[in-house]
Structure formats: structure tokens, C-alpha cells
Amino acid sequence: MTTTESLEVGTELPPLRIRPITRTTLALFAGASGDHNPMHIDIDVAKSAGLDDVFAHGMLSMAYLGRILTDNFDPASIRSYRVRFASITPVLGKPTATGKVTSIEDGLATLELTVTLADGTVTLTGDAVIAV
């Protein structure tokens, strides 16, 4: 766990590299998260909408990005966490979550957060505010 005393503007959290997202992961995440939208787990439905394949839940990537927060900070210290979903993540996409401190003011650190695929596609951008 990062000691919050060592945090300063520009501090980068250790990147979290995720293994390629399999269909099994999507099925498990559908069940565990409650999001049973068939566009993430049923290729027939995806094809009926004109897509070649299912794609990963955006909230799965947001959960991965959340892991770098809770790997480094007490979950109770997270004040806010938000993202914009910039691109969809295909099956076997390989996300890497990164975070960087952009400000520390009045006991609150703001982190800039990103998820990027192996080919450089940015899938999520966001920020979190942590009490430090």
C-alpha cells in the first residue's frame, strides 16, 4: 500500500496490467455484477445488432481501474470516483489501468485515471478524490 505521506503531485500509482479479457470473465462479471445485458455475453444478440462479437462491460474496466485505487488506498478514504467510457473493449482486450496524482489540497488528493489497451486505445478516462 502506498504510504499517503509519500504522495505528491505527479506521483504515479503502479500500473495494473490485466490479462486478456476472456468470455469466461464476461460471464462471471455478468453474474457477479448483476449486469446481464446480453450484448456482453451472447454473440447471437451482438450479431443481431450488427456487431461481429460481444464486447466487455464498461463497468468491468471501471472495476479494474477501481482496483488500483483500493490497492493503494483504504476503500473508506475514496470520496468520489468517476469515468468516461471512451471506447469499447473487445473480447481478449488487454487493459492496463494507470493513475497519477494531479493535486493535493485540504487533505484531498485528486488522481487522474486511465485504462489503455495494448494497442494504445484509451478505453476509460476519469478521476478520483481520496482523503489522505
Add this chain to the structure above:
Amino acid sequence: MPLDQSVIGKELPPSTLTVDAGRLRFFAKAIGETNPIFTDIDAAKSAGHANLPVPPTFLFGIELESPDAFEWLAGLGVDLRRVLHGEQSFTYHSTAVAGDVLTSTPTIGNVYSKKDGALEFIEKTSAVTRANGDLVAELKSVIVVRNPGAGK
């Protein structure tokens, strides 16, 4: 087909979820979580939590518990296959843990379109409270509906 603006401000039915340790372990497995505070009650207690804490995004699933979780979108005339998640935010007020009974109450926010209706946006805000009424978190979702035929 433009979305009906009259739904702005409409409160949707609340959903309730009893946060169960087994479900939290399943969620941890699904997202590859290895931090033991999310799966091992002793580790959670050593870290100062009353029970397993919920991961930051878990609360999003409360409203998905109802058997017809996407009914509200169908009610707006939205085809779920054309929906993308545009934005999501969480503002936390207290940490939920296993054993909590949480209720999420959603309200439809702004509804607007871009690109001559090719993209429509639906905002939804939700307040998550404990059974005793304490506010746990506020969520905001922006849902994007793709209408490939519009604006052409």
C-alpha cells in the same frame, strides 16, 4: 425517434440488495481482485472494516437486481442493443460492508441528443441508502443510445 423529454425528473422504482459476503467474493473473483480485505473477513477487520467492504463500483449492481432491470429503458422505447455506457460517477458518503441492506433509488435526469439525433443521452442519478436511512453513495450514469439511421 426522439426520446420523450417528459421523463426528465421521473423517479423510478427503488431496488434493494442485501450485501452478502459470498456475492462480494464472487465479484472479487470476477474482477481478479487479490486484495484480501475484499474476501477475508479477518483481513477486512484488521484493516478497520466491520465486515468485507464493497469494492468501489459494486453499488452499480443494486438496481440490476430486479428481474426486469432494463425495463425502464424499454419503457422509453430504447433498444438495449443500441445502448452504450457513456459516463459513470460515484460520490461516497460511507463505506458499505457485507450485511448491509442497501436501497438504490434512481431518478431520470437530463435527456438530450447530439448529431441530429444519431446519439441520444439519458442521465440517471441514484441515491443509495442503508436500511436506517443513512446515505451511502450517490451515483450518476450517462447512457448513450445509438440511432444509426437518424440525421442522415
